[in-house]
Amino acid sequence: MPTPGLSSITPESLVEELAQAKLPSAHTPAGLVVRAFRSRVDGTEHLALIKGEPVPDALVRVHSECLTGDALGSLRCDCGEQLRTAMARIGASESGALIYLRGHEGRGIGLANKIAAYALQDGGLDTAQANAALGFAPDARDYREAADMLLALGLDDIRLLTNNPLKGAALRRHGVRVREDVPLILPSNPHNADYLATKRDKMGHRLPGEAASGLASTPHAAE
Numbered sequence: 001m002p003t004p005g006l007s008s009i010t011p012e013s014l015v016e017e018l019a020q021a022k023l024p025s026a027h028t029p030a031g032l033v034v035r036a037f038r039s040r041v042d043g044t045e046h047l048a049l050i051k052g053e054p055v056p057d058a059l060v061r062v063h064s065e066c067l068t069g070d071a072l073g074s075l076r077c078d079c080g081e082q083l084r085t086a087m088a089r090i091g092a093s094e095s096g097a098l099i100y101l102r103g104h105e106g107r108g109i110g111l112a113n114k115i116a117a118y119a120l121q122d123g124g125l126d127t128a129q130a131n132a133a134l135g136f137a138p139d140a141r142d143y144r145e146a147a148d149m150l151l152a153l154g155l156d157d158i159r160l161l162t163n164n165p166l167k168g169a170a171l172r173r174h175g176v177r178v179r180e181d182v183p184l185i186l187p188s189n190p191h192n193a194d195y196l197a198t199k200r201d202k203m204g205h206r207l208p209g210e211a212a213s214g215l216a217s218t219p220h221a222a223e
Contacts, residue, residue: 013148014040023049028091037149044103046149049087052095054154057179059096061086061161062146062171064104067111075191076118082184086161097155099146107131108140126198138202143167147174163205181206 015037023034033050052058063086069079083098090096106114109131117130128138150156150171157177160168161184168178183206188196199205 013152014145015046015148015152016040017152018045025049025087025091027087032091035153037145037152039103039145041145042103044145046102046145047100048149048153049090049098049100050153051090051093051097055095056157058155058158059090059093059161059182060099060150060155060158061090061097061184062099062101062143062167064107064141065100065102066105068114075189076121077192077195078186078188081186085186086184089161097150097153099149101141101143101146104141107138108142109134109136126202127195128198128202139166143170144174147171147176150176163199163207165204165206 018036018038020033020035023032025032028051030051035048035050037046037048038044039046061082063083064079066074066077066079066083068074069077069081070083071080073080086098090098105111106117109117113134113136116134117127120130120133121127125133131138131140147170150158151174156175157179158171159180159182160171160178161182162168163181163183163185165181168181171178185207196205196207200207
């Protein structure tokens with residue numbers, strides 16, 4: 001049962017809030033509040049890490065779970081660095097949130113399939129080709145539950161930390177006003193340069209200026 005006093009969820013929402021607590025954080029002296037949500041569709045649990053009170057123009061990152069990058073330090077993607085950089089920027093802001101979406105491994109194909117895709121990439125495929133070879137779309141993620149979480153948190157007017165224009169478009173379709181997409185550009189490394197180039201060239205991710213033109217081609221595509 002939801003904890004008394006938590007925000008009410010409309011019957012149309014795909015998520016329900018279960019719990020909240022204070023979360024001391026290395027990213028901000030004031031600490032954060034962590035709020036746990038559960039999908040009404042499949043039971044997947046997601047987190048929202050909140051800085052300050054909701055205000056218009058709040059800084060938000062919607063981050064897809066990536067165990068290999070977020071927790072294990074994989075260099076095949078930029079996920080872990082994006083997570084840490086986003087947390088630092090949100091921690092330094094007046095108001096913001098990081099929505100951590102579980103069940104999004106490998107852009108929605110699952111953890112084991114992501115590792116299988118890695119093996120195909122080691123054989124020469126890029127990340128989009130590897131997903132297709134396994135029978136999946138290049139990007140199978142859905143952001144409806146992220147939008148419902150933001151609306152439940154009162155964060156319906158945001159700036160979105162992302163290089164992916166499809167993410168902001170998806171949130172807008174589900175009722176969140178995204179004022180702008182704020183780039184989250186990080187240096188490439190020899191293990192993820194092809195991965196970033198594939199995101200730019202095949203998936204429409206915005207990698208502006210020197211960050212895009214400086215991507216080098218390396219053997220072995222990334223995640």
